[in-house]
Amino acid sequence: MGVGVLCAVQGAAESAIVQAVEGSGGRLSVTRRCADLTELLAAAEAGLGGVAVVSADLDRLDREAVAELHRCGVRVVALGDPTRPWLAERLTAHGADVVVEVPADADAVVREALGVLAGAAPARPAPEAGRQPVLRRGATVAVWGPTGAPGRTFLAVNLAAELAVLDHDVLLVDADTYGGVVAQVLGVLDESPGLAAAARAAGQGTLDLPTLARLAPVVLPRLRLLTGLSRADRWPEIPASSTEEVLRVARGLADVTVVDTGFCLEQDEVLSYDTHAPARNAATITALEQADLVVVVGAADPVGVQRLVRALGELTDAGLAADRTVVVNRLRPTVAGVRPADAVTAALARYAGVRDAVLVPDDRAAVDAALLEGRALREIAPGSPARRSVAALAERVAARVLAEARVPVA
Ligand SMILES: Nc1ncnc2c1ncn2[C@@H]1O[C@H](COP(=O)(O)OP(=O)(O)OP(=O)(O)O)[C@@H](O)[C@H]1O
Ligand SMILES: [Mg+2]
Incomplete structure (x- = not known):
């Protein structure tokens, strides 16, 4: 049945993503369509998926939420909005595994999700983990x-x-x-x-x-x-x-x-x-x-x-x-x-x-x-x-x- 996908995508893009996932030849399948972050985190904690596809402007999707998803072993594929580039930047800063800039192209999202899952590297820690110590406090x-x-x-x-x-x-x-x-x-x-x-x-x-x-x-x-x-x-x-x-x-x-x-x-x-x-x-x-x-x-x-x-x-x-x-x-x-x-x-x-x-x-x-x-x-x-x-x-x-x-x- 492939890797479970938790889908927390808002608006018209959602059905296109679901369709593209289901058309991935069995490598991915949607296990939960989540209306909000609370539902997404609950599904992740229940072990229902290995990858989450999320809208970058999902309410309360912050560094903590991304870290929590990673703790549950869920990779994060975020959908950026080209008209609001700061969303993608923010999600990258929060540690999302990949930000796909064009939500309209659902197949690209599936390719990126498969790419993230195929990658050998562990889930990226939020950049905060790598913050430089400050040696003096001006x-x-x-x-x-x-x-x-x-x-x-x-x-x-x-x-x-x-x-x-x-x-x-x-x-x-x-x-x-x-x-x-x-x-x-x-x-x-x-x-x-x-x-x-x-x-x-x-x-x-x-x-x-x-x-x-x-x-x-x-x-x-x-x-x-x-x-x-x-x-x-x-x-x-x-x-x-x-x-x-x-x-x-x-x-x-x-x-x-x-x-x-x-x-x-x-x-x-x-x-x-x-x-x-x-x-x-x-x-x-x-x-x-x-x-x-x-x-x-x-x-x-x-x-x-x-x-x-x-x-x-x-x-x-x-x-x-x-x-x-x-x-x-x-x-x-x-x-x-x-x-x-x-x-x-x-x-x-x-x-x-x-x-x-x-x-x-x-x-x-x-x-x-x-x-x-x-x-x-x-x-x-x-x-x-x-x-x-x-x-x-x-x-x-x-x-x-x-x-x-x-x-x-x-
Ligand atoms: N003590 C002062 N004596 C004479 N001119 C001054 C003095 N302080 C400020 N000015 C002049 O007043 C003008 C406004 O100052 P400034 O640009 O520092 O204000 P500001 O509060 O930063 O304004 P802005 O809202 O444009 O950012 C400038 O032309 C500045 O050279
Ligand atoms: Mg000024």
């Missing part, structure tokens, strides 16, 4: 702020540059999925693959320290840069699970990883029924979840301060950024009164209970000069007021996050 600092361009990128870049001056190995990651520009701000002209390539390797379970180091070139002494998306519409390439793995490996590469993030914290609606769907804000939310400290930046004008107050509330509501340092950027008397520092400090204390915000002056001459040259402030205007404030911020950040860093972890 810290992660996310720079986040609400909409309105308060200066997240400016701060992330210059905070990273100042931490490097303080003699720490620093990795700067551009994780803004709405338009990463860190490479341009730092005058890196070649379009290196950066974060997207690191995320791809993470998804395939092959991201190790040498790979991350290769993808993140040194742009200043002790400062590496993992560039962002060259095109904003490529955001599905940076899913949450890959971002998490990139940041985990980053802890092994640098004493401090500074992450420039997007502004938006909303979970896409689609998540309510498909927890595996890619989400545009996943990289930002993951960075905030993983961060040991979040630098929350707001603009010093009245609108910016109000947005900052709301943003701090949003972070709290979302259970994010328990450890935070608040920065108010572009402080100037023209929008905050003759004593802008006092006005902003009083507003933040009153409306957000924040009493220790770092204030960075509006310093157009210095910041523009650095932008024009594609350099860090410390290189172009080392004595400028903005640079002095960011340097002080770096000292504070280092004192907060580096005490517990460098602890070896498994």
